[in-house]
Amino acid sequence: MPRSRNEVLGPLLALAATVALLLGFGWFAADEFKRTWGESTVAEREASPAERSTDERSTEERSTEERPTEEHSAESTESSDPTATQASDEKPPATPNGEGSVAETTQGDLAQQAVEAAAAQVAAAAASSETDDAGDDSTAAQQNDLPWSSAIAADAPSVDWRDLAMRRFDVKRSMPQVETLKDWFEPVVGHAFEIHPTETRLGRCGQIQVNSIGRLRAPLNDDTTLRMELDHHNRVRIHVYCGTVGVTLAYYEHHQYCWAAYATMRKPKDVLPSHAALTSTDGARARRSEVRYGGPLELRYRDGEVILSRGEIALVRAPLPGPPNDVYFQGQVAFPGLELVRTHGFPAVEDSLPLVWESDRPVELEWDKQLAAGAWTETLPDGGMALVAAQPKEKSHVTTPLRPDGICLATMELRDVSPGTGVFFQSTNGRRNEILRFVRNPHSGRTCLVLRGNDDAHEHPCRRLEEDVEPCVGQTVWLRMLFGCATWRWWISVDGRHWAESDLGWWNMPGDIASIGVQHVANRENTRIEVHTVQVRRLDALSSLASDELLTRARAAYDLPNLPAWLDAIEPHKPAGVDDREWRRACAVKTLSVGATRDLSHALLSWLLDDAAERDLPIERQLQLLNEAALIYDVRDDLNLLTQFFGRYHSLGAASLSEGRRPFSTILEPMLTAPVASQQAMRLAEQSLMRGELLQLLDGRRWGEALAFADRLRFLHFDEQFPLVDWAEATARREISTAGQLTAEENAASLDVPVTTVTRLKEDWQHPYVETLNKSTYNMLHELQALLDSGANEDAAKLLTAIEPGSWDGVAP
Structure with a gap:
């Protein structure tokens, strides 16, 4: 002292x-x-x-x-x-x-x-005494002058997370430069750390260089949120630790602009993780919210979760046992915007699919065992069942009936998995052509889960998590599987709550699925796989289109080529006194539950959705149907089918206008979060619905809601090539300013919108001789270049062939 x-x-x-x-x-x-x-x-x-x-x-x-x-x-x-x-x-x-x-x-x-x-x-x-006193004052002043000081002050107000969700950074006023980033980050002993200026699409700012690791100095507590706008950040990794347990968030621009989260472990005092297991992917939510065009992201810790979100949408979530004490940024990343704010609240993750049945003592289930010499099953103390092999010369497998009640998901908790073991669906005739196999990745040495044929491979090359989404697993892995429309989709998790889909699934699978099982390969010593939990969850919105009583009597005609043939097959079996449409709905659900050919599955699913619209089911119910249909629709390579599917959301939005609802806002979040698996880019902005909602709000003199809606459209980059947003904003501001002698703060409070929404000025008009760059054309070229740079030539070719003539006309640099 x-x-x-x-x-x-x-x-x-x-x-x-x-x-x-x-x-x-x-x-x-x-x-x-x-x-x-x-x-x-x-x-x-x-x-x-x-x-x-x-x-x-x-x-x-x-x-x-x-x-x-x-x-x-x-x-x-x-x-x-x-x-x-x-x-x-x-x-x-x-x-x-x-x-x-x-x-x-x-x-x-x-x-x-x-x-x-x-x-x-x-x-x-x-003088020395004055210097000491001044030094103390200077230290306190420096602490108070840090960029995040106001957010962690004792009297700092806590803001509801919704109030900041759509707020954009004012990059025209300022962006973090090199010296500012040195306040935010500090070097790590034994690792390179360089910050240089760089040019981004928004202007000049500071950038952490390639191969650098910087520790975030600002505290990421359970009541703070790190808001950031990133650029030049392909393959950046954010390591968040609570002690030795951590979460790593990784961004893969060439992989459909995907964010992924890994549950990690590190050795004491280490910076980089020693173990990693994939536990969450964004399900294309980042791409649909147009993060590729820029905009704020929010990183927070809440109630045992690390959450990365954009606007009101959570991109990825991952479990963490407590508030972080270390956060590191690894790799190249520029920061056009960066701030720490004190916030509260954020929706928790929920599994909306109802549980049909569950067994936490799988050994008591009915298992059909096909064991080779040198293989056996074990009963575990907690009621689990293990398939073990020492030196098998042949494959072995055990299966248990699924007992589906409607269209269902099967979930298994597996432990102590060895490379060379796997999980599969089996048809009634014993067919199992594809296996989800645990293999060793020779590039990283980690155990990964990949789809294989019914072979004996126990090793399979995958890209490392530093390069792409790596489907790596730990000693405990939860596996969720869905079969429908001749498509097999699967997700992996470390806790059964946070799910990652590492692949788009498999298609053209035969139907008549009856059981689920585990296996080991031949000629692989000392393999083991333990089953500790088996669950079945139902796609309730689709399954409940038919009554349970009628569903048990329905006929599953799964092996027919098209809808007319299917109708001819089920009509003779209709019970007396049952309505034709009710019988068709029950048979359609029953057929989809066991699997059918791709064409027949799509025809049945489309008929069910059309039938729900014709019966004028509530909007919420129809949105639930679309959300579940997105799980089993095979639209991975079919842009026309993908466009038709999202067109159903647009039709629902138009129908909601007649009920006095806001047509675009009603369907916006369901579209952003729809679990569609596709490689195709899909623009969600529907100008007729956006125009209708703006006019609806202005006509109702709901000026604050109009400004907030315009802000949301700008946040998601839906305002591009839609000048009506400028006019609507100008009209709302004019009406607000002439409505009374209120300050901007008073206006914002009375309208329940942020002050910046009321006070933001329109961008300057440019000279008429200045040619406007077409952002869609520019971003398409940027995406194409990213694919070529990453060596994804096949994806680049698919992108080119998917472009419709005239859809990307415009000037690009």
Whole structure:
């Protein structure tokens, strides 16, 4: 602790007073000696020159002996008084009449210098004390001047997360530069860390360089949110740790602009994880919310979860046992925007699919065991079942019936999985052509889950998580599987709550699925896989289109080529007194639940959705149907089918207008979060619905809602090539400003919208001779270039072939 100023000055002032008193007494004694003995006697004046020379030499010797003390005094005061050294180096002048000997003059100078030195020490001590106090104040001031200080202050208000969700950074006013980023991040011992300026699509800002790792200095607590706009950040990784347990968020621009989350572990004091398991992917939500065009992302910790969100949509979630104590950014990333805010609230993850049945003692299920020599099953203490093999020469497998009740998802909790083991669906005739196999990835050494044929492979090359989404798993893995429309989709998790889909699934699978099982390959020593939980969840919105009683009597005609043939097959089996449409709905659900050909499945699903619209089911119910249909629609390579599917959302939006609903806002979030698996880009902005909603709000004089809706469209980049947004904003602001003599803050409070929404000025109009760049064309070229740079030539070719003539006309740099 630095001492106070009084504690430093008190002793020094007392010392200076004592020295001055002693020196004053010395001056008085020298003066008395001079008056008494100062006149030289005649004998002394008549002394021989030799005697006088001896006396003078003696005086000079004494003067020489005194001089080092004089120089030391000067050195001690050099820092506080630069002139002291010069004064001490000058010899005292001799008096013309011989009065004032050299020794006498030197003693007086020394006294004066001692007083000056003492005074200088006092001044230096005072200055030092002031410096210490100033240093304390400076440290506090520096802490208060950090970019996030206001967010963590004791009196900082907490804002509801919704109030900031759509707020964009004012990049025209300022962007974080190199010096600002040095306040946000600090280097890590043993790792490179460089920050350089760079040009982004929004302007010049600071950028963490490739191969750099920086530790975030701002605290990411359970009541703070890190808001950031990123650029040049392909393959950036964000490591978030609570002790040695962590989460790594990774961005893959070439993989459909995907964010993925891995549950990780690190060794004590390490920065990079030693173990990783994929547990969450964004399900194309990042791409649909147009994150590729820029915009804020929000990183927060809430209730045991690390959440990365954009606007009101959670992109990825991953479990973390407590608030983070370390956050690291690894890889190249530029920051056009960065801020820490204090917020509260965020929706928790929920599994909306109802549980049909569950067994946490799988050993008690009915298992059909086909075991080769050297393989056996074990009963585990908690009721689990293990398939073990030592040196098998053949494959082994065990299966249990699925007992589906409608269209269902099967979930298994697996532990201690070995490369060479796997999970599969099996048809009633025992067919199992495809296996979800646990394999060793030779590029990373991790165990991964991939789709294989019914072979004996236990090793399969996958790209490492540093390069692409790696389907790596830990010793405990939850596996969820869905079969429908001849498509097999699967998700993996570390806890059964947060799910990652690493692949788009498999198509053209045969139907009549009846059971689920686990297996091991042949000629692989010491394999093991444990089953600890089996669950079945139902797609309730689709399954409940038919009554449970009628569903048990329905016929599953799954092996027919088209809808007319299917109708001919089910009609003869219709019970008496049952309505034709009810019977068709029950048979359609039953057929989809066991699987059918791709064409027949799509025809049945489309008929069910059309039937729901014709019966005018509630909008919420129809949105649930679309959300579940998205799980089983095979639209991965079919842009026309994808466009038709999202067209159903647009039709629902138009229908909701007649009920007084907001047509585009009603369907916006369901479209953004729809679990569609597709490689195709789909623009969700429907101008007729956006125009209808803007006019609806303006006509109802709902100015605040109109401004908030316009902000949302801009946030998602839906306003491009839609100039009506500018007009609607201008109209709403004009009406707000003329409605009363209210300040912007009062207007914002009365309208329940952010102040920036009311006060934001329209962008300057550009000169008519300036050609406007077409952002859609530019971004298409940017996406194509990213695919080519990453070596994804096949994806680049698919992108080119999917472009409709005339859809990307415009100027690009």
